[in-house]
Amino acid sequence: MLPFSSGSILLAPMVGITNRAFRTLLEELGSPDYAFTEMASAEAYIANAPYESDYTDSNPKPDRTSVQFYSRSAASLAAACSKLRNNPFQELPAGVDINFGCSAPHIRSKGGGSAWSSDPDLAAELVSAARAAWPGILSAKIRMGPDEDYDRLLGFCRRIAAEGLDFLCLHPRRDDQKFKGKARHEYSLRLARDLSCPLVANGDITEAAQISMLTGRQRAGAAKGEAGASTHTAGADAPGAYAVMIGREAVRKPWIFSQLHALGSAKSAIPTPAQSIDRLTVGLRFLALAELYLPEAWQLESARRFFSYYCEQFSFAHHIKFKTMNSPSLSAMAETFTAYFGNVPEDRYCSLDH
Ligand SMILES: Cc1cc2nc3c(=O)[nH]c(=O)nc-3n(C[C@H](O)[C@H](O)[C@H](O)COP(=O)(O)O)c2cc1C
Structure with missing residues (x-):
């Protein structure tokens, strides 16, 4: 089975x-x-x-x-x-x-x-x-x-x-x-x-x-x-x-x-209120899990690959992809990613059915 x-x-x-x-x-x-x-x-x-x-x-x-x-x-x-x-x-x-x-x-x-x-x-x-x-x-x-x-x-x-x-x-x-x-x-x-x-x-x-x-x-x-x-x-x-x-x-x-x-x-x-997804929290959570579960040598490359797709639906996708891909460390990546939502707050939340 x-x-x-x-x-x-x-x-x-x-x-x-x-x-x-x-x-x-x-x-x-x-x-x-x-x-x-x-x-x-x-x-x-x-x-x-x-x-x-x-x-x-x-x-x-x-x-x-x-x-x-x-x-x-x-x-x-x-x-x-x-x-x-x-x-x-x-x-x-x-x-x-x-x-x-x-x-x-x-x-x-x-x-x-x-x-x-x-x-x-x-x-x-x-x-x-x-x-x-x-x-x-x-x-x-x-x-x-x-x-x-x-x-x-x-x-x-x-x-x-x-x-x-x-x-x-x-x-x-x-x-x-x-x-x-x-x-x-x-x-x-x-x-x-x-x-x-x-x-x-x-x-x-x-x-x-x-x-x-x-x-x-x-x-x-x-x-x-x-x-x-x-x-x-x-x-x-x-x-x-x-x-x-x-x-x-x-x-x-x-x-x-x-x-x-x-x-x-x-x-x-049955209609239910649309749940909201916090894209910032999801991205940061991935970085935390990469640090926790992946060998150090993989962490940055895996995060780059993740963000290269994850950022595709953002308003300034090319910009944020470029910035995260070029971050030299996980913490720099987290900072860059967080700063993006300071500049483009409307990208931060989306409904679950987005
Ligand atoms: C970054 C990336 C890595 C992939 N690595 C593998 C892999 O290790 N093994 C595999 O069978 N297919 C791999 N694929 C192909 C995917 O499993 C899948 O067949 C392909 O992306 C089409 O599905 P999608 O349109 O839902 O992405 C990879 C695809 C991508 C984008």
Whole structure:
């Protein structure tokens, strides 16, 4: 049984962002139904490289988090899964996710991420090796691959899913697209219909209406605490994707899960006074959590990445992004960020449904 119900809203893996500090911030603001760590190298993890226990730290909710690995070989991935499973110094996460989607040149050129999409048999070996070594939830995250050929994509997904995946996440852009164009969710819907494995749709999701369109369910079905409440039906009866996954919008609005869950709860028919979000407090809280939970060497870079998205919706987004990105320390960043709201007080509060 999956640790989240159909219609759930998941947090996408994001390098430098979905670490313990950010996931803790989300827990405090209204958490996703399930989350992913940022990608970790299977080879580095088994070699005890520095910070690997931080990359694979599944706190604060190990039972609702998958550790994502990218790997150059089936043997390394199997060894990483075994180490994660038997590591007495780490919390056991609910799942392992295999990264088949990263198209960053430094990952692809080493044979990781989306490099696997050109070889379904080798990719299937990777899944099979992980399945043999990992008894928990096993998933994979993919892009569309090198082209827009649906039959090739379906063949690839069926091939890897057959090796024992519990679910599959699709970001429907080609490998070479990065974030250009729009996510092609017509592919998500077709795959959800044609695969027997639950599909999680990801890419450009920002609103409840998109979630309803993709999952074919009103948001009420995704209320929290209903894990496993409904089952996925493949084929013509499947209304759409099993669940959705949100990445960048969760950094722009870390309260988005609370907002979407409120819309999906039975109470949504009853108007309630809009709650207010203090964007200054949320930003400062992230800095405090980064200091508390991240290795010192990561703190500034992670805060820069966070603010590069978080500031996007501010009136003077370019200005405040530039100022925070160039702050030499967390405390200088906090000062700069606080000063912004002295100059632009109207940006400080927004309603929860903003
Ligand atoms: C800064 C950043 C880092 C990312 N790192 C990862 C990663 O580690 N693993 C992964 O599978 N995808 C990664 N992605 C892709 C996201 O998981 C997601 O597929 C993509 O952002 C599309 O979803 P969105 O439109 O909701 O942001 C990253 C995306 C961003 C913006």
